Amino acid sequence: MHFFNQRLLVLAVLLAVSGGIAQASDKAGLADLPLEQLLQHEVVSASRLAQQVSDSPSAVAIVTAADIRAYGYRTLADVINSMRGLYTTYDFRYQYPGGRAHGAPGDYAGRIMLLIDGYATQDSVFNQAYIDESGLIDLELVERVEYVPGTGSVTYGNNAMLGIINVVTRKGHDFNAAQVSGELSSHGGRKERLTYGKRFESGLDLLLSASAFDVKGQSRLHFPAYDTPATNNGIAEHQDADRNWRLFGKLAYAGWSIEGAYVDRKKMVPNNPNSYTAFNRPFSMRDENGFVNARYDTDLGLLLHSSSRFYHGYYAYESFREFADDSDGEKYGHRQFEGKWWGFDQKFVGNWFRDHSIIFGVEWRNDYRQGFLRDYLSPAGAVVRQRQETYARRTSSFYLADEYRINEQWSINLGARYDDASDLPGNWSPRLAVIYKPDFRTTVKASYSEAFRMPNANDRSAYGALAAPEYVAASELVLQHQLSPGMRFTGSLYRYRRSNQMQYSAILDDYVATGSSNTHGLEIELESNWDNGLRLRTSAAWQDAVDTDGAPLANSPHVLGKFNVTFPLGGSGLRAGYEAQYTGSRQTLERRHLGGFALSNLTFSSIEKWHGLSASLSIRNLFDRHYEVVSPFDWRPDSGISQDSLRMDGRTFWFQLNYDL
Secondary structure: OOOHHHHHHHHHHHHHHHOOOOOOOEOOOOOOOOHHHHOOOEOHHHOOOOOEHHHOOOOOEEEEHHHHHHOOOOOHHHHHHOOOOOEEEEOOOOEEEEEOOEOOOOOOOOOOEEEEOOEEOOOOOOOOOOOOOOOOOOHHHEEEEEEEEOOOHHHHOOOOOOEEEEEEEOOHHHHOEEEEEEEEEOOOEEEEEEEEEEEEOOOOEEEEEEEEEEEOOOOEEEOHHHOOHHHHHHEEEOOOOEEEEEEEEEEEEOOEEEEEEEEEEEEEOOOOOOOOEOOOOOOEEEEEEEEEEEEEEEEOOOOEEEEEEEEEEEEEEEEEEEEOOOOOOOOEEEEEEEEEEEEEEEEEEEOOOOOEEEEEEEEEEEEEEEEEEEEEEOOOOOEEEEEEEEEEEEEEEEEEEEEEEOOOOEEEEEEEEEEEEOOOOOEEEEEEEEEEEEEOOEEEEEEEEEEEEOOOHHHHHHHHHHOOOEEEEEEEEEEEEEEEOOEEEEEEEEEEEEEEEEEEEOOOOEEEEEEEEEEEEEEEEEEEEOOOOOEEEEEEEEEEEEOOOOOEOOOOOOEEEEEEEEEEOOOOOEEEEEEEEEEOOEEOOOOOEEOOEEEEEEEEEEOOOEOOEEEEEEEEOOOOOOOEEEOOOOOOOOOOOOOOEEEOOOOEEEEEEEEEO
16 A cells, blocks of 8 residues: 555645745744743633633643653653553553543554644544654644543544643744754663754744654563464564654744645554464564644634634554465455544634633534455465455534633533434534632532433444444532642542443444443542752553443553652752653453552753754663563463463663754
8 A cells, every 4th residue: 555645745844835935034932831831821722712720621731841851751651651641551562541431452452642732643543642753743842732531522523532632832932943853762762753853033923843763672572472493482583663754844934824744653562462463473564644833813803703614534554464374375464444534613602791702512423434455365475365444435514512600619611512423313412511710729529410422433344333323421529729830639430331332242242332341440649849950740540441241441550650750960950760660560451460550760950052062861660570461462362371461571662852053
């Protein structure tokens, strides 16, 4: 499968953005906002209204660009792992986010929405959120990452079922230069990046970036489930390589913003993700993802604001694998999946009535191409058998929300969204939140909302006509208290009730949408900053989740603990960042108890640039702990040994050097 047209589309946007502006002069860049200023900064993703963090219906968590640098985060998965109540799992293909009621093995991340500057990045084939090296964005281009727990379907519709993660990118004036970056890491890893950012006298702000990543991976990986002479004693040799390259462009001028991103990632898979494939034989997969998002914001008078957005997205997946048994003449498998979509979103914010902020709008999305092509090849490479499926969906949506400030202490956030898909009945997503502020330091929030997730193209391929929407009803109580000007406490008590989940029926010998499950939990967090540059963030989360059979949900830790502290090292010009994470006990797919583990990461980074140079050194898994994560593989190979868990890396290193030209 070739993706020439989509690649040209993104490149054309980047080139068009850069043309004809070389003679303009720049303005001074802005520094990264510290936490205490971010607490007064607008968080648009919380409800698409310009509201402060304290006014959001949920307990919003924020990781800033300063945090990303201080703790040496390299991917969005690293950022997610540091956030209150969240964790990730890796199966040597992708990293998957987990948290409140989501993260079951083998479950794509289609229940928590990932946004980049408000654009929903999920593909239209699997609804997957890509947070590792298959992701669309380099973290050096990120201003902050916002996590809004709870349902977000009122304003974002499908996929915003259990939470929203919004990545806010930096602007050109944050760089105000051309920057060259190089990285070295364990297992033969390297990365190069070239970024150019500038704000011109005309007011035009421009950001362009390109990067390439390549890691050879571990030359020998041992998988106990394949520890037999017939399968190389469980050793996968030279099957762990990973590489990508990325493009990103962003232009903002006079109410207009145009943004485009593209990533091409290829990964070798060392373990055996399918029961019918051969171990220690080449298994490659490739993901391509790209989008163009154009938005225009303007005031239609003093009391009405308009935001118009047009977007186009593309995703493709390709894999090549060797089968363990070719007695039927089929030796290799070649898969090519593809998704294409475009849409338009028109939003208005009206302030016609005193103490009311009303948001309303319409969105139309056309998933005009969802294709599956599977080729089964002979030992000579000829096509023996072919299977092809195509799907499409058009969705029309209307949403309305009102934030009513009753008085200085009380306010109500009320909203609903209606989504009507061409292949499904219409669905409503309502929300009601009450916010109480007894004093200027304390905020109490209580909310109830309902949301849904449409079956994606992969669901329709797997379950056919039985594929159906899944629903959730969520309740949450939040307490936020400002203990001092630089210290804040956040506590959240929540309960989710999911229904219409796919569940196996022994009577029908098939999967049907009759399952239901429950999750409830408690999260607390303390954030603090001091004038001497010391920053601290610590959190704990307790959660109890059961699956559709009433058993503990697989890969759902009962306890999560996070501790982050960063501080300058005297007069050395360096900053140290120490991070400790605890993941509690979990159940595997075979109902085996997997014990908890604790990891530590240590990062040193330069505080000020020296003649344009800056550097970072990070040590992951500082104490070289041996630990396992829950595996999505629910079958046993010929050895009869379970592979319901996978061992992760020990201590690794990463070094980055940046130079501003």
